[in-house]
Structures are given as C-alpha cells and as structure tokens.
Amino acid sequence: MILIISSQNADINSPVDPRFGRSQFFIKYDTNTNHWEAIKNSSVNQRGGAGIAAAQIAVNHKAEVVISGDFGPNAFNALKAAGITMMTFLQDTSTVQDTIDHYKQGKLNPFE
Amino acid sequence: MKNSKALCIAVASGKGGTGKTTVATSLALSLTPQENVLFLDCDVEAPNGHLFLRPRIEAEKKAVILIPRIDVEKCLTCGKCVEVCQFHALAEIGKSIMIFPQLCHGCGSCAWHCPSKAIKEIKNPIGVLEAGLALKGIRFAHGILTISEPMATPIIRQLKKWQKTETGSVIIQDAPPGASCSVVETLRGADFALLVSEPTPFGLHDLKQVLDILKEMNIPGGVIINRDGIGDFQVDQFLKQNHIPIMMRIPYSTEIASAVAAGKTLLDVSSNYGLEFKTLFSQIKKRVMENETC
Ligand code: SF4
Numbered sequence: 001m002i003l004i005i006s007s008q009n010a011d012i013n014s015p016v017d018p019r020f021g022r023s024q025f026f027i028k029y030d031t032n033t034n035h036w037e038a039i040k041n042s043s044v045n046q047r048g049g050a051g052i053a054a055a056q057i058a059v060n061h062k063a064e065v066v067i068s069g070d071f072g073p074n075a076f077n078a079l080k081a082a083g084i085t086m087m088t089f090l091q092d093t094s095t096v097q098d099t100i101d102h103y104k105q106g107k108l109n110p111f112e
Numbered sequence: 113m114k115n116s117k118a119l120c121i122a123v124a125s126g127k128g129g130t131g132k133t134t135v136a137t138s139l140a141l142s143l144t145p146q147e148n149v150l151f152l153d154c155d156v157e158a159p160n161g162h163l164f165l166r167p168r169i170e171a172e173k174k175a176v177i178l179i180p181r182i183d184v185e186k187c188l189t190c191g192k193c194v195e196v197c198q199f200h201a202l203a204e205i206g207k208s209i210m211i212f213p214q215l216c217h218g219c220g221s222c223a224w225h226c227p228s229k230a231i232k233e234i235k236n237p238i239g240v241l242e243a244g245l246a247l248k249g250i251r252f253a254h255g256i257l258t259i260s261e262p263m264a265t266p267i268i269r270q271l272k273k274w275q276k277t278e279t280g281s282v283i284i285q286d287a288p289p290g291a292s293c294s295v296v297e298t299l300r301g302a303d304f305a306l307l308v309s310e311p312t313p314f315g316l317h318d319l320k321q322v323l324d325i326l327k328e329m330n331i332p333g334g335v336i337i338n339r340d341g342i343g344d345f346q347v348d349q350f351l352k353q354n355h356i357p358i359m360m361r362i363p364y365s366t367e368i369a370s371a372v373a374a375g376k377t378l379l380d381v382s383s384n385y386g387l388e389f390k391t392l393f394s395q396i397k398k399r400v401m402e403n404e405t406c
C-alpha cells in the first residue's frame with residue numbers, strides 16, 4: 001500500500017503539515033517495503049489550484065491513501081475521482097512516523 | 113497618451129478603505145465638462161463608483177472566458193495540457209483529464225498545446241460589463257464579477273477594451289484595492305498612477321507594495337494622503353526619501369466621512385476641491401509629458 005503524508009520537512013520524523021495543498025513536502029511510504037521518500041511540493045506558493053496540483057502528485061506517485069489535516073474541495077474531488085482514500089491525522093502535532101504507525105494500527109479516520 | 117490618444121490615470125491604493133473611490137470620482141467630477149471623461153470602475157469584485165457617479169446604465173455585455181472541453185475520443189491522455197496549465201485547472205486522473213472550471217483563467221494554453229486537437233473551447237460566463245452616462249456627462253463603465261472564484265483579471269481586461277476612447281479624452285480607472293494581479297491588470301497601459309494612502313504604518317506597508325509594481329511597470333506615480341492628521345509621519349518620510357511626490361492632502365474630517373457615507377464626493381463637501389483636483393490634473397499632465405520625452 002502506498003501512503004502519502006503531508007509533511008513540514010523532507011524527513012519521516014518531521015511534524016506533519018495540516019494543509020494538503022500548501023504542504024511543503026510529501027512523504028511517500030510503501031507499507032510493503034517500509035521504504036520512504038520525500039517529495040517536494042513545487043506548487044506550494046501558487047495562488048490557486050495548489051490542492052489540485054498536490055492531488056496530481058499523489059496520483060502520479062500511485063498513492064492509494066493520502067493522509068493530511070484537511071482537503072480542499074478541488075483536491076477532494078480530484079482524489080476521489082482517482083479512487084484514492086483520504087484520511088486525517090489524529091493530531092496536527094504528530095510526526096509523519098507517528099501517523100504511519102497510527103495508520104497501521106487502524107486508528108485513522110477517513111475524510112469524507 | 114502613449115499609443116492611444118487618451119490620457120489614462122489609474123487610481124490605486126495598497127489597501128481597501130483608503131478613500132480611493134472618493135478620490136477617483138471627485139477627480140472625474142472636477143474635470144467635467146472641460147474634459148471628456150471616461151470612468152472605468154475596475155474594482156470588479158466590489159464595484160462602488162456608481163454610488164457616487166450615478167450612471168444610467170444603457171449598455172450591457174456579458175463577460176466570458178473560454179474554457180476547455182475535452183473530446184475523449186480524440187484525447188491521448190498525454191498529459192500535455194495538465195503540464196502547461198499554470199493555474200492547475202486540469203488534472204490527469206487515470207485515463208481521463210479532469211477540468212476544474214472555477215480555476216480556469218481561459219488562457220488557451222491547453223488547447224494550443226494539445227497534440228491531437230482534442231480541446232474545444234466553450235464560453236463560460238464570469239460576469240457582466242455595464243455602461244452609461246453618469247453625473248455631469250461622465251461616460252461610465254464597470255464590470256461585475258458574478259462567480260465566486262476570483263477571476264478578476266479577464267473581466268478587467270475586457271472592461272478596458274470595451275468602451276471607445278476618443279482623442280483627447282481622459283480615462284480614470286479606479287483600481288481594486290491591494291497589490292494583486294487585478295491591480296497590475298488595471299495599471300497596465302496607464303499613463304499615470306495616483307495612489308491613495310493613509311498616513312499610518314499599515315498604509316505605508318501597502319503603499320510600498322503598489323509603488324514596487326509601478327516601478328516594475330515603469331509608470332509614473334504620485335500619492336494623495338487621505339485622512340491627513342491621523343497616524344504618523346512615516347509615509348511622508350518614506351515618500352520624501354524616495355522622491356515620490358505627495359500631490360494632495362485630504363484632512364481627516366467627520367464631515368467628509370459622513371458625505372462619503374451618503375454617496376457624495378469631495379466636491380459636495382467644498383467647492384475648493386474642484387480647483388484642487390484641476391491643479392492636480394495639470395500636474396499629472398505635466399509629469400506624463402516629461403515622462404514621455406525622456
Ligand atoms: S493535451 Fe490533448 S491529448 Fe493530451 S491529455 Fe490533454 S486533451 Fe488529451
């Protein structure tokens with residue numbers, strides 16, 4: 001399963017970023033291999049459409065689950081159309097690693 | 113005056129509520145009937161010039177932009193359109209292209225770059241343009257944005273193109289507040305920018321942003337200090353250091369505030385303003401001519 005989590009820094013121990021489209025980085029995590037990589041959000045400073053651009057990143061990286069604090073309507077529609085599951089962090093103060101653990105423990109709620 | 117034969121003065125301010133519209137409408141009223149004035153309210157998200165100039169709307173035109181429609185039969189899902197859309201109005205999801213019309217600025221890039229001519233452009237209404245004669249024979253036009261997404265730039269562009277400008281006429285453009293793209297669009301092609309600011313630290317911060325835009329666009333400008341007497345001297349000092357002229361000062365007064373609230377202009381408060389604005393106008397003309405010869 002490929003997860004994408006919005007993150008403040010390019011590191012798995014970084015705090016999560018609550019804003020999906022405006023997140024500085026995305027951490028891509030493969031639950032089968034436990035391998036992770038950081039993806040820079042190149043659209044973070046764009047005025048409009050950052051949510052769609054971020055959704056496009058998730059689609060291009062073949063994410064199956066995207067975890068963030070909130071999703072705007074455009075990002076929501078794009079991710080939904082792509083069949084990607086959206087989930088929210090337990091707390092905005094968690095790290096990316098905590099969030100992955102929470103996901104594995106089935107503690108996260110779907111965003112609808 | 114550059115290419116066209118009319119003198120175009122844009123009235124702008126870094127922030128809202130500085131009295132920009134009061135200045136723009138007072139200027140327009142003081143120049144008639146000697147000058148042939150066209151007033152364009154470019155603050156399409158919250159137009160209010162009509163409250164002061166009271167035009168009788170006689171002409172109306174829909175403002176539209178062209179947004180893409182994709183022919184799925186012809187689409188190769190190559191992703192080229194998504195890549196070229198700088199507004200992120202398109203996304204490639206699985207085997208299809210999703211369009212987000214609220215984000216589309218109608219720039220036409222996607223259709224232009226599509227290798228298989230799969231993109232047809234269809235009209236999407238974004239607002240309406242209205243025009244008519246206002247007080248003292250001022251020709252008036254404004255645009256009203258009717259969609260929720262901020263799509264002000266295209267409608268301002270259409271508004272500026274809509275009304276004929278006659279030789280020797282004066283165009284006064286009331287810009288939206290702020291320092292966004294829509295302000296840049298209003299300023300584009302202007303011969304002079306009149307900036308209205310309050311003498312407060314906030315006023316200064318916002319004024320600096322607009323002054324930066326002017327510099328970049330190479331448009332000469334001057335400042336009107338409104339509500340003079342409140343705040344401090346930071347704006348004065350800054351303008352002096354940067355050799356930007358203060359062209360007029362409007363004192364803080366409750367009389368002016370209540371006149372504006374009642375839809376009146378400065379000319380209703382005191383006839384002296386008529387003369388002041390005429391003097392201001394000749395200074396502007398002089399500055400524009402100097403700017404063109406050098
Ligand atoms: S550029 Fe044309 S062919 Fe390519 S994905 Fe877009 S619409 Fe389809």
Ligand code: SF4
Nearest residue numbers: 197216217219220222
């Ligand atoms: S017309 Fe321009 S803004 Fe609209 S979808 Fe095409 S490229 Fe994007």
